[in-house]
Amino acid sequence: MCSLRIYCVLLTTITLCLASAETADPEDKCPADVAPRQCRLRESLYEYHLWNYFAGFYCYNYTNDARLLKRYKYESYAVLCRNEPKTVPVAIIDEKTSVFYDYTNSTAMHYIQRSFKSEILFKNFLTCCREAVDCCKHHMNNDNIMLNSTHCPAVWDAWSCFPPTPVGTMAKLPCSGQAYQSPDAVCRLESEKECIQNGDHADWISQTNYQTCAIAPIYRRRYNFHIKFLGTCVVFCIPAIVIFLVFEKLRKTTRVVLHRNLLIAICVRNAMTIMSKEIVLIDALKTSAYTHHIMDNNGIGCRILAFLETSSINSIYACMILDGFYLHKVIVRAFAKEIKMKHVYIALIVLTFSSSIPWAIAMAALEAKNCWMVDIHNLQWIVDGYRIVILVINTIFLMDIIRVMLLKMKHGGTTRQTMAAFRATLFLIPLFGLHILITAKKLVYDDSCAAEDLYDYARYSMESLQGILVAILFCYANKEVKNxxxxxxxxxxxxxxxxxxxxxxxxxxxxxxxxxxxxxxxx
Structure with missing residues (x-):
């Protein structure tokens, strides 16, 4: 018992020594044989050899609260710089442990990382530290950091590195990744910092304008646009579905049943997408005082919603390939055996869940966060690959249908028949989903928000128009339905x-x- 107590005392002593070693300064941090050099951080000048400590502190202290599980308090700690006493900030981990904010100190960063919600968010903090060091090392010198009458000095404002700027002008820089709640890449926005005349010298306005970096309003506009278009699509599709269900002749026609199933799948997908955007994504864009933190909580309900949304999107692709297969059979293989509806529904179920279930299993195995609605593990390829295969197959079906139609026109088709054939071919494009190929990959390589808005609005419009066009072409404008x-x-x-x-x-x-x-x- 005594030996155990001695062992515990020794272990505690060693632990305390290791913790205190993080805050102890073993040597003078500013070599006497190196010429003094300073860098400007906000309104203050700091010695180059102490820069890491302050850069890390400011990057951490100004990290968005949404990225942190908790924020460590800090205190000043005495160090030496050329035998002169200085102070640097240290993070208070607990009552017994304090660490420097120096991002090059792996032991200190081990403690700091614990306060971040994810490794990606912590890496974003490290990026901020490296950018601060790069700013001091490559963009500042003992001349351009000093106040003068014509230019504001080079400065690191804790997020961005502003160069010397003429008085009376506004400096603009791409917004720092620290300005956002998530580390995901966003469209290019610019922060602003104004250089003004302050007495006999030029100086910066202390507060950089990062309100211009607000990405949440842009996403809200896009999501609201998407929701309105999806709702409009549902309004167009529901009467067509009712018509297809009410009339017995239409209800028993295989071609019409396949069109009806596609419209139902589109409506279900639209409902799931509207729910996910309204309940989870738009909620995540709200400030902490107004959000319900649904995405942060990562509850089972929102994960089920993500699975249902993914499955409903897959069901649209399943309906499209079944429609494509059937129309190919009717036009190209007219005398082939009729399809049994029982087999159609079995194929629909299999195609709907064949990729969404593996995707959900992979997300659960990796303990994915953010309600499975943010792909940080690059698992989207599981469902995207399946969808691309379906589009390729439908493209082959369409090309073969066009080939057969051209052959029929070549053997005695009239001009009116030719126009009708091409019109019918155009009608098949929304049915086969080939319009999706236009927006399947981002074609706008300009990273400005205006370019991304154009791309997203076009993508959302095409996504919603598929149901509207199918309802109009195969129901409201269809002669059989009109009769x-x-x-x-x-x-x-x-x-x-x-x-x-x-x-x-x-x-x-x-x-x-x-x-x-x-x-x-x-x-």
Whole structure:
């Protein structure tokens, strides 16, 4: 028992020594044989050899709260610089441990990393430290950091490195990654820092304007635009789905059933996407005082929502390839055996979940955060690869259909038939989903926010227009559907006339009936 107590005392002593070693200064940090050199950080000048400590401190101290699990408090610690006493900030880890903010000190960074929510966010902090050192080392000297009457001095403001700037002008730099809640790359925005005349010398306004770096309003505008277009698409699709379900003739036609399934899949996908954007993504863009922290909490509900959204997107692709396969069979292999609907629905289920389930398993295995809606593990290829394969297959189907149509036109097709054939081909593009190829890969290589807005708005519009075009082309503008609606209206008008004496639709419905009209009445 005594030996165990001695061992514990020795272990505690060693631990305390290791912790104190982080805050102990073993030697003078500023070599006497090296010419003094300073760098400007905000309003103060710091010795070059102490720069790491202050750069790390400011990068950490101004890190967005959304990136931290907790923020360490700090205190000043005495060091020597050319035998002169100086102080540098140290992070207070606990009652017994304090560490420097020096990003080159691996032991200190081990403690600092614990306060970040993820390794990626911590690496973003290290990037800030390296940029601060680069600013001091390559963009500052003992001349350009001094105040003068014509130019504001070179300065590191804790996030950005502003060069000497003429008085009365506004310096602009690309926004630092530290200005955002997440480390993801965003479109190019610029921070602003104004150089003004301050008495007999030029000086910076102390506060850099980073409000121009606010990316949340841009994302909110894009998401709201997407939500409105998806809602419009649902409004267009639901009546078409009802029409396809109500009329028995349409309900029993395989081609129409496949179109109906595609519209249903589009509506379900739109509903899932609207929910994920409204409940999770837009909520994450709100300030901490107004957000519900759904993405940060990473609850099972939002992860299920992400899985359902991914599966619903897959279901659209599954419907598209089934539609493509069937139309290819009808046009190219007209005498092939008719498809059984039981097999269609089995294929639809298999295709819907064949990539979303492996994706969900991989996300769960890696304990992915952010409600599985931010791909930091590069797992999106699991579902994207599946979707690309479907688009390629549908492209092959379409090319073969065009080939057969051209052959038919070559053997006696009239001009009217030619136009009808090409029009039919154009109708197949939204049905086959080939329009998605235009926005499948970002074609705008300009990293400005205006260019990205143009790309995202075009992508969202095309995504929403697929359902609208399918509903219009294969339902509202379809002659077969119009005939069914016309017959239904005629039945209703005749029924109301016979039962209540109402004359709906004019005398033409009753006076111009063909002899076969009774067939419709008696049905």
């Amino acid at each position: 069914e609606l016309r017959n239904a209206y005629r039945k209703l008008a005749i029924h109301l006339n016979q039962k209540y004496g109402w004359n709906i639709g004019g005398e033409a419905i009753y006076n111009n009936r063909r002899a076969t009209t009774a067939t419709y009445v008696c049905k």
